[in-house]
Each structure stands twice: as structure tokens, then as C-alpha cells.
Amino acid sequence: MNTRRQLAIVIVLAAVLSALVTYGLARWLMPYRATVEPLALNGQWISVHEGADYQASFRKVIDVRGEVRNAWLAVAACDAYELTVNGIAAGRQFLWRPTRPFQNGLSEDGQKLNFAAPILALNYPREYQWEGHRNYQLPTFIDIAPFLRPGRNCVCVEVESRSLPPKLIVDGEIELRTGERVALASDASWKAMALPADSSSAAWPTPEYSDLDWPAAEPTSAPPGRLLRTFDPRMFARAFAARWVRSAQGATEAPIIFEKTWHLDTEPRDAWIRLLANRTYDLSVNGHRVTTAARTNLDGGDWVIDGHAAADLPAMPELLDPDEVDPISHREGLASSNAAAGRGLPKALAADRQVGAFNLYHIRWLLRRGENKFSVRLVPTDAATPLNWSPQFAMDGEAVNAGDHLESFTGDDGWSFRTQTTDGSWSAATPAFIGAAASAPGVELPQKNYCGCAIDAAAKLRSWLLLLAGVSVVIGGGIAWFARRHPYAALARVLLFPITVLSSAMLLEIAWAERHEALIFMEVRTWAWVLAGAAVVMIAAAARSFSQHGHRLPSATSFLRALPESRAWKFLLICLLLGCGFLRAYKLDFQPLDDDEYASTQAVLAIAEHGVPKYTDEVYYTRSPLYHYVTGAVVKVFGENLWSVRLPSVAFAIATALLTYLCGARLLRSRWLGLAALVLYTLHPFAIYSAHLGRFYQQQQFFALLTIYFFVVGMEKGQGMRARYWMLAALLAAVLSQEMSVVLCAPLTIGYVLFAERRPWRDEVKFIAAALCVIAVIVIDIAIFQTRCLTRTEGVSPNVEATLSPNFSYPMNFFTTFIACSRLHLLPSILLFAGLPFAARGRDRNVLALYFMLFAGVIFTNLLVTSTSPRYQYWLLPLWLLLALHGLGACLRFVGSLAASPGQHRWLQPSLAAILFATLVLSLSPWRIVRSYDAKLVGDSTSAFRFVSTQLRPGDAVAATEPHPHAALLETGRVDYDLSVPLLHDFVYEKDGQLIDRNGHAQAIGNLSQLQAACARHERLWVIVNREKFRSRGINIRWEYPGARVEQFLRTNLQVKYRSYLWTAYLWDANRGISNSFRDPR
């Protein structure tokens, strides 16, 4: 390599290093975003006495002896909660699947760590073998003052958890106008119950409810991880003392700007403001608009684009309390709890939306030492007729400097205002009128809404560019100094290490952005540690690179090179395969069966018993015959238990892991690559979860990979006919394991035309004949499925089930494999795409064939399968892993070639590879696997049905929500009704004039009247409900979604007898004497 090229390489590497160091320093010293700091709460972690349930209800009754001035709560729960005050929902963190982003389901939008939407937001994500996000690490602060009233009050928290026991910690305080303070911190004064005795879910959170039989909450251990905060809790804890500011002219329809300056003696370390306004406003600090990405109210000014309320838009769907609907129907005799609390009509129902806003902002990055100018611009209302009240606002704030010295901003004086005339000019500044205190007796303020951290994006860019310039000078100078003493190649080698460390950290930060691990990079010191780590690695690399013996093969490197040929390698492989099996088989029977699993289990048990997958006389589950017959045989031998149903999948997972290794070792010609793929496959949370499902995905993945393996071997490497026949056999097995594998045919055909060598005619004819036979078997299989499995539908379903049909929709689905939920695949995919040019240049047929199969697989699966979800692309996972690692290897070879001559400095690539591979492993968050074995990953229908089976009396009837009648049948031995609201015709068929569920042979209930009729027919009716189906996760019902009426009926008339994770068992008992029809006044 000539010197000029080496110099160019060093310059490029120095530039990259400068950029990365700048990023690290900027994140450390001037992050321009909220950072996390430790938080100490006064309360204790509490739980239920001897709790064995995944839900718990906590209550605290408070006697408020006077008018409330300020009241707040900080709530954290394992794993989710809903806070109600006097029966009114005040805040929530609902439990969603862990594959959804961190803090998904949090009601306080501004308190989210990451406002951005997830890259992939699929409706039906597949679960990962992960514990849930640690939402509790960031307690939510909630203003509860608007919900309290003098007298008896009740603060209730319902906690829902995936693992036992459900835990809660609360801190807070009520400050009365008399100066009295009431502590709300969680302790033994709180009462706790797993399932409230009076199971009417609307009653227990109200103050009138008697909790005398409730035991005290039990102190419990804190969950792992520290509590953190992203803003100053005083924003909520301090009573609002600002006074109203308005123009001296009184009511006006002209825009008005109010201005004031705030002098800060020192640079603030933290700062916030609170603004209460009765009109839409534009707030700016030092000329920069105070805005955040959170959904906020009234802070858009005159700007509509990208806003949250365009002029002609109806009110957005909103959570409504059941009794909030009453004012619409003008019914009397029912006191709305919200109305009683003074909230009046909810916004969605009200014509006048001018309810005011009380917004809180973190503004540290907008302030500076010296004069800071605040301006609040109140804009005219959007009313068709002018209003006669004055535009006004009140504002206060606080700044904390490095010495923890507080500087307060009060809005009591110093405000001036200007009015805009119709020609656009502004009047001269005039002192504003300062009115009474905004928080006065008898005045109810809106709920405080923390909006997040406001920054000036332009200032951020400016500062970071300035920092980049400084860092570039320092690094450039350092390199110039070293370049006089050492060769360029040695310098390049040294630079590669900090670049790798810093870019790995940056990539990890990107990969973790939608998980709770993002908190790690939100701590300011994290980047200081990363920079220190990069410096240490650079020094170590320099010591080796500048050493005279640096190019010699060190003993560790030679050991690694010799390892694949040794016996230890086989031992290592066996250990990894055992580990792969252990991770998939451990606590195999702990996870409940999901709905799809029940469908397969029903077929498997039928095969074990009768030899055919018979559901009813009319319905045979002929789908995926190879999977069901293999598993049926295992069940026949080992008996009917969960281990027999799920172990075949584990066995196929181990086989897939081995095959993945073989693909790496033989097709990509690197045993190390194969081993790395095996490790990643072993730890991959999606692969672990899917491998212990009693469903066909794992078997399909194995045979699909086997097909691809033989395709490459048969078409490329050996060009042998035997491999081609094996390919056809594997393809047939894949299709008979899961019919959607038929999408493989298209890439295989094109691949055959592209890659296959010419063979004698006799061979070709034989091969085509064999292929035609395979196609014939597939056609027969699909024909049997169409005629024996599918039943005639009695209507058009509103939903679209996944099926084989050409379609082109949801372009983002094409990225599912490359991004995955929670950005799980983002980092390896970057390497995969980076390796693509090297693959094209490398002229390696095997690599190209594998890339071809991956991309063609993604494209054809999306084009041929409707409603594509990640599970249908699961078969591509090993291929994707192999190519990502191949990309890593190709990139390393490239950078290695820049910094070392062939044969020299062999330590370079293994060292860099180790860093990058560790990054890949970390990007999978493998530590979350450990605790996941004690957490329910999917709704626990099994426990609910088993509970009911122990309670069934003769004459009892059972109803289950769709698609679980089969589960009810398997677990309780009977199912009478299929509760399907709305009715999905794909799951039912007509028999004797009635719609019957395909799996359980239960009568379909599609609306409230039919449910009421079912209740009328039976003395006792068990209704086992998947709460996810009703969409209403808390006390308020989502009336815009189907099933709301049915849910209201269940809540009002039936008793809750059992709750498991996401499931509730209701009992209709006619002898209880309670029946409230939906439309009748109570």
C-alpha cells in the first residue's frame, strides 16, 4: 500500500473518530435533552398479603378537611397500574406486550422517555422470551388535585403484573389551603386485596365502598433497578402560586404578546416553568419556541400543521367513563362521578373546548446565564362568535444552578404586553395587569400536564458543530504528532479500536431506543464511561501496534485459529446446543397456551386419540399435517401433557441451531461464523419463544432452512443431483409443516434458473418429474384443507385473516425481518446491508445465493401472504443471522485490509470482531431472558379455564371469548357459548339454523341481546373473557370500539370470580337477583 493511500485512510479514520468522540462528548456534556437522575420516593414497595394473583387492588381512604391547594402522586408499579381518585381515572400505565416500546400505555405523554413512534408498529407482534419493560424505574407524577373534594376521599391503584407478586410504590402529598399536609406515601396504612370481595368493578374505587374486610398492604422487596426521574419533582410538589396576567384592555380578540425577562446569575443545571392559560398560546424563551413532541393542549398558537387539532376535525376518540355518556341521553337519576367532581362534560362531548391548559416544561436547554426573555403570545379564539372573557395566563418557574441554589421565577410583576392590530403592526409595550392568584379558593385548575423537555434544535446543531471543530483540531493535532514517529498503517490500526468501541455504543443506543435499556444512555455519565473505555482500548491497541513485535501472531490468536480443528470445538458445539435446548425447554409448562396453540393442541390430541385431526363431524383441522402428525405421535407415546405437545418444537429448534452452524461452516466456509450464528440463534428472544410453542413455526423454520441448505449445495457447491432431490423433500416437508412455506417455491424456481448448472437431460427430466410430484402433493394438501377444514361462511368478516393471496399493502411490513419489534434486528441488519457490496464484489456464489433467498423470501412472503406478521417470516431468521454475521466478517476484512498487510497483525480482526460480536449479543438484551421464565408472556387463559373447571356445578354453562371456545372445551370439558363481538364469520359456521364455533361447537353470541338471552336461559353462566378483546383496560370503557356494551353489561351484572393475566372469569348467577339492562336507568 502506498504512503499517500495510507495517509488518506488515516485522515478518513481521524474524521470518523472526531465525529464519534464529538457525539460522545456532546451526549455527556450538552445532551440537549432530558437526562435521568436518581429519584428517592418516601413510600415503601407494598404488595398483597399472601398474593398468588397477577393483579392486586390497593386503596387508601383520606379525610380531606378543607379545600385542596395542591395534590400530587408519584406512582410506580410492577408492571402496570391504573390510578383512580374517587372512582375517576386519574392516570395509568397499561400493560402491553413487551415487544411494544418502553412506556407504551402510559397516559402521561410528556413523561415518556421517547416520544417517537416505534419504527415497526405491528398489530400482531410475536412475543419475545423477555421480561417486560421496567416501566417502574421511571415513576409517573400525576396531579390529583382536580379529583379531590372536602370530606372522605379514596385513592385507589389497580396493579397488573406478568410475574408474582404485583408490587406498588406511591409517594405524594395533599396540601390544603389551611397549610395542613396529608402524606400519601405507600405503607401499611394502605389496604390491599387480590380480588375485591364485592366484585362489581365500579364500586371498589369509590369512597363509599366499605373496605373494612380488606387487609393492610404488606411491605415487600423492591424490584431490581433504581428509581429514576427525568424532571424535577417540585414541578408537581410545589403549589402553584402565580397570579393571572392579562392585558389592561380586558377582553379582546386580537393577538397579544406578553413579555418579561428573568435574570439568572449562573448557568442553570436544571430549570422548569409552569404555564396556565385560558387560550391557545405560543410560548418562547430567548426567541425559541417552547415545544415538545408530546401531545399537548393549547400550546400550538396559530399553527395548525402537524398540530393536534385542525379546524374542522371532530373530537378525537377519548376514554369515557360509562356514566359520562349519560348527559347525552338526558337521563336523570344518575349522578355522574365526573360531574360531581366538577369536571363537567368530557371534552369529546362538549361543544366548547376552551377548557384551558396547565402545561409544565423542562427548559434547561433554553436558558442561559444573564437575561432570559420570556414571551407568551395569546392568540384569538377559534369561536364563531366572540367571547367576552379576557385572555389571561399565569406562569411560574424555577432554576437550579450547579451549587443547588434555587432561583424562582414569579409572574407577579414585570410583565408588559403588546397588541397586534389588523394591519399586522404591534402596539407599544404597556405594563400588563396582574390579577389575583390563579389558584384561589373556589377556583378549580385544570390537571397539570408535563409536556417534556423543550430544546432549541438549531442551538443544539450549532453547539455540536462547534464541539466537532474543537475535537477535530485536537485529534488532528494528536495524529499529526504521532505520524512523525510511527507509520500511517500503525496509526490506522490504533484508530480503528476507539472507532469500533464508540460506534458500537452509538449503535447500541439506537437499538435500545424503544426498550427500558434506553435509560442507560440517558444517564449523563454513561457516555463518559464509554469515552473512557474507548481511550483505554486505544492505548492498549497503541501499545501493541507501535510495538516492534506487534505483527507476530500472539499465542491467543493462534489458539483461536487452531480451535475449530480441535476436540474442544466439538465439546463447545455440544455445550451450545445443550444450552440452546435448555433455554427453550426450561419451565416449558409455565407459559399458558395461546389461542393458536390450543387449535393445534386440539388437533394433536385428536390425532393421538382417533388418528385424524377431527374437531367435530364437520370440521377436520387438516392444516400442517406433518407437524400435527409428528406431535400427535409424540403425544401418543408420552401421554397427553404440555411437555409432549411442546417438546417436539424444542427438538426442532436444536436441530435448526445445528443446521445454522453447518450453513455457516460449510456454505459460508467459516466455522467461527457458524459458531457465532449458533450463539446468536441460541440467545435470540424471538427464537426462544417460538421454539416452545406447540405450533408449527419451529418445524417450518427447520425444513425451510434445510431446503435452502440443499438448494445452495445442489445448485452451487457440489451441483449434485442428490442434494437437489433432498431440497425437494425438504421443501415438501416445510410446506406440509406450514402451508405458507409454498412461498419458497418462487425463489427456488428463479434460483434454479439462475444458479443451476447444466446436467444431462435424463437427470433434468427426473428432477422435473420429482418436482411435479412434490407440487401434486402440495396441491392435494391444499385441496383437502379447502374442502375438509374450511367451512362455508355465513357472512363477510370485518377482519382479514392471514391467507395465501397476492397482495401489496403496508410497505413497512417489508422491513419486518430487518428491523423487528423493539428494533431487535436493527443493528445486525446494518451489518447485513453493509456486507452486500462485498458479497457482490467477492464473487462467492454461496453468499449471493443466500442473499438472494433472503431478499426473495421477504418479498414473496409479503406479496403472497395477506396480513403478514412477523411469525410468517420466522423461517428467514437463521438465514438473516448468518448473513448479518457474514456482513460483519466482510466489513472486518475490509477495515483490516486498510490497516494491515495480508498475513500481518492477525490480532487486529479477532479483536475488532470480539467487540462487534459482543455488541450484537448486547443488542438482543439477553439479560431479559432470565426473569422471563417467571413472567406470563401471553394472556393466561389456561388458569382462568382451570379455575372455572374446579367451580363448575351441574347445570352450569360456559362461554368464552373468540377464539377460545376450544380452550374452554379442553380445560373445562364443556363450552356452550362463543362470545364474539363483533362476530367474525371465519370462525363460525351454520348448523341447524344457528351459528356455531368451528373449534368448540359452541353457539355464537354476537351482540348484547344474545348475551342477555343466554343469561336468561341459565341459572349460572360462566363468561371467561380475554380483556384484550374488549380494548378497555381500565375503569373507563372505550365506547368507540366494538364490545363496549357487552363489557358494560358484564361489569354491571356479573361477578368477577377470578382474574389471571389479561383474563377474567365472570359468573352470572340468577339467584343473586341483580340484572341491569344496558339502556335502562339504574
Next chain:
Amino acid sequence: MPAFLAFVTGVLGYLLLLAAAFLPWFRVPESQTADGLVTVVGIEPRVAVIFKALCVVAIAGAWLEHRLARQRDHVARLLAVFFVTLLFFPYFVMVWSPAVAAQASWLQTQHESMSWLGGDIYGEQEIKDIEFKKYVEVADEEMSVASFPLPNWMPATIQWSRLPELIAWLGYSNQFCQFVNKGWFAALAGVLLALVPQCRGARGFRFPVCESISRTGMVGLSVGGAVALVPLFAAGCLVSFSRDAVQRGDYAASLQWLNRAAHVLPAIQQDTDFLVQQGVLEDRLGLETPSVALRRATLLDQQGFTTRAREEFNALLATAPAGSALQRETVSALLHSSIRSLNRGQAQSAVESLDCVLEHDPCNVKALYTLQLACLRTSQFERLPSLVARMEEGYRFFTTRTKAPVIAAAYENGALAEYLRGRTDEALALRRISMGRPR
């Protein structure tokens, strides 16, 4: 055999390319009125004609290259360039064919308001069987139109989470998928199949050709993508200047920046937000423009002054240019007003305003569905057959499978109307269709 198959594949590819020149590429329904009769036809963006011509040019070019140069490499590169060009077809439709793209977005919005989980089709399931759909409420969803997200990126706000936006800017949005047609797929498949014989030699795969194709493809995609995004970023910049001006209270400057953004990227003029923003700014400046009138009318309607609002809507519709954003947004506002009327129980008032909506936007599937319910409640049963037929005609251009339950619901309405007219045989026939049975 593989070599022979490669040849066959190549021929098939060129045939597909030829077919693409005659097949529709992207069609949205539009109505034509002749002798008082409304017929629904599909309109294509002009850019589709150019792409069709390019297909013919590509075939001719490949043949010429093959004849003259006898180098597969050249033909392969030419086809690779054409393939990359085809990938930008969605961009040219959604970003540079504003009227067609806006119509596609508008129809997609209407369809989604009916087919999503909280929409009409799911919502009516529980209650439709009571008293001939008397209690069914029409979902009054937000129905704003945006062919693509308005660009508002700054260098400091670039994040991975905005990848879906980036994809939408390149035209790959759900509304494009809804109306894209066979021609584009035939062209893409044709080029790919035509490339197969280029990549295959007598003994198998030809690396140099593959390398050449990948290089051309990657360069083309990168350069093309970057160039395609320039106007979007430029417009985004101008929109942010407009935002800053609003904050200062400088409405005139804000309006000026907004107009400049529209000059750079005309498609944003079709955006609902853009029109509303224009109305706010012009209102603040004291101007009397159609946008201001629309804004005033919608405010009146929201606050319960329905009669005055309807008068303003009608006046606007009488003057708004056909197919303009103003007309569409006025129709949208009137549709909302009609839905609210129907849900309040004022069915006759809803019928009148929905007739007005359909007079100006005959393919409005949401209005057609709402009018069917309104006619059922006002006993105008004889109108149902034509409304159902027109709705089905409009839906012919949708490609999604979720259209089936919407059409089924329309047939169900038709069946109810026939039954209430006493025509039981016709009612039964329509009911069977609504259940998905063969006609």
C-alpha cells in the same frame, strides 16, 4: 434445462414489459356525468403514460443493445437502470401528481374510517340487526388528507423512528398500495425476469453481470433517492420558516413562506392541514378568501349553527374549482356535518346534505354508505340500488381485501330496502351477496 428456462424467462420478461405498456398502473375512481347518469371511471396520473412509454423504449433499447453491442453487460445495465426508475414510480405519483394522489388519499381515508376497528363496519355488527339498522351510528372520524407526511425535518431531529416517513416520501404509502395496479407489477416483474438470462451463462451464474447490475442499482437508488428527497427537504425548510413567522405574529410573512413551500412542492397544497393553516393565516390578516370562508363555516358547524354553516358550504361548493383541495375539504366538512345530523336523528336533513356531497363528489364511498343508512331511515328505499351499485363501482378500483366487508354492508342495506319495499326475492338475492355467496 436451466439455460433453456432462462431463455424462456427472458422472453416472458419482455412480454410482461410489453403488457405493462398497455395495462393500467395506478387508477383512482372518478365520476363522469352524461345525460344525468353518473358513471365511474378510473383515471391514471399522466406520469403513468410516460412510464408506459419507457417500457416500450426499454424493450427497444435492450433489443438494439443486444443487436449492436452484443454485450450482455450493457443490456443488463440498461435494464437495471430501468428497474431503479420503476421503483420511483410511486414517488412520481404521490409527490408529483398532486390531484390524483390527493384523490387516492381522500378515498383511502374514507375507506379507513369505515374499516378500522372503531369504524362503521366493526361498529355496526352488534346493533345492525335491531329495527333495520335504526340504531347504527356512522363513525365520525377525522378524515384529513395527506398524500405524504408534510416534511418538517431538521438535521437535529433525524431519527431512525422516522423511517416510515421516509418510505412514505418515496411514495410507498398505504394509499399508493390501495390503488396501484397490474401495470407497475408487470413492469417490475418483466424487468427482473428479463435480467435472468443476462445473469446466466452456459455454465451458470455470471458474476461480472451481477456485479455490474448491483453497482448500477445501488448507485441509481442512492443518487435517485437523494435527488428525490431534495424538494421535500426544501419545502420542509420553508414550512419551518413559516412556523417561525407565525410565532412572531408575522402572518403575512408566514403566508408568504407557506406559498413558497407550495411553489417548491405543489403536492402540499392538497394537504388538509395546509389548507386549514392557510385559512387561519388569511383570517388573521383580515382577508376574505375561500379558505377563510371554509374555516368560518366549519367553526359555525362545530358550534351548532348548522343552517348558517350549510349555507356557507353550499356557497363555497358553487364556486370552488372541481377537483381542487378547497372543494374536497368543503365536501369533507359537509360530510361531517351530515354524519352528525344523521347521528342526531335528523335523517332528512342528512339526506339533503349528503345529496349535495355526492353531487360534487360522486365517488365518495363514505357518503354513499351514510346516505344508504339515511335513506333507510327516511323510507327512500328506491334509491338504495343505485347507491349500492355506485359504491361497488367505486370500490372496484380499491385493491385491499378489507373492501369486501364494506361492500357486503352496502348489499345488506340494499337487501333491507328491498325487503321493506316488499320485494322479498330481490331482498334475498342481495342478502346472499352480502353473505359472500356467488351471485
